[in-house]
Amino acid sequence: MPETDHAATPEQPATPEHRFTPDAEWRRVSPKYLVVEVIGSIITTVLIVAGLLVAFALWGLWWAPWAAGAVGLIAIIAIAFEPRRVRSIGYRLREDDLLFRRGIMFHRQVAVPYGRMQLVDITRGPVARALGLADLKFVTAAAATAVTVPGIPEAEADRLRDELVALAESRRAGL
Numbered sequence: 001m002p003e004t005d006h007a008a009t010p011e012q013p014a015t016p017e018h019r020f021t022p023d024a025e026w027r028r029v030s031p032k033y034l035v036v037e038v039i040g041s042i043i044t045t046v047l048i049v050a051g052l053l054v055a056f057a058l059w060g061l062w063w064a065p066w067a068a069g070a071v072g073l074i075a076i077i078a079i080a081f082e083p084r085r086v087r088s089i090g091y092r093l094r095e096d097d098l099l100f101r102r103g104i105m106f107h108r109q110v111a112v113p114y115g116r117m118q119l120v121d122i123t124r125g126p127v128a129r130a131l132g133l134a135d136l137k138f139v140t141a142a143a144a145t146a147v148t149v150p151g152i153p154e155a156e157a158d159r160l161r162d163e164l165v166a167l168a169e170s171r172r173a174g175l
Contacts, residue, residue, distance in 0.1 A: 020167060025089040026101070032131045033151025034086045038079055039127050045075035062069070091149050096171075097139065098164070100147045110147050115171030116140045120161045136160060 030037075049068045056064035057121075085104055092099045101109040119139040128134060132155040136146040152160065 020093075020163065021097050023092045026092050029086065029089045029149065029151030030131075030133055030153055031086075032133055033089075033128075034083055036125070036127045036130060036151065037082050037086060037131065041079050041082065043073055045071060086151070089150065098147070100149060112138050112147055114141075114142060114164065114167040115173070117164065117168040120164050120168070122157050122161055134158075138164070 048071050050094045052068040052071065055061050056068075061118045081104065085102075088104050088107075089102045091101070096111045096115075097111045099109065099111050101107065117138055117140060119137075121137040121139065122134050123137065124134045132154050133151050135148050135150045136152055137146065137159050139146050
């Protein structure tokens with residue numbers, strides 16, 4: 001073999017301090033996230049129903065009690081579907097991107113390339129924080145691909161954020 005072949009090979013990139021392994025299967029959000037969703041639905045329903053009943057008491061709007069009953073009924077039906085909806089949320093770390101899915105009737109599946117991630121944000125609402133959960137948000141230059149993965153245990157969210165930031169930086173450097 002001529003010596004020029006050896007010199008023409010590109011340099012191998014530096015290996016990261018931790019080895020990234022893609023997921024073989026989908027990861028689901030914590031089952032405790034169901035409590036967060038149900039409490040949020042109940043609080044929203046109570047506020048809307050209370051507002052409608054106050055409107056009836058103050059202004060005598062004849063339709064307000066009917067609307068309050070309809071809102072309550074719709075909320076009960078929506079809460080009944082919450083367990084299935086929460087089970088439909090999942091994410092998967094692949095070699096080049098994060099794949100996110102959600103939805104029962106209307107499925108949404110988004111692939112967020114690591115090299116395009118500009119921000120990885122963790123948010124913790126009061127109920128989620130009490131249950132030890134967090135939401136992980138990935139922002140890219142395209143607003144349509146912003147993805148929020150809810151209901152991740154706090155320690156896992158912190159670890160995942162750090163791993164994804166490192167992956168994003170290494171993939172951007174390779175662009």
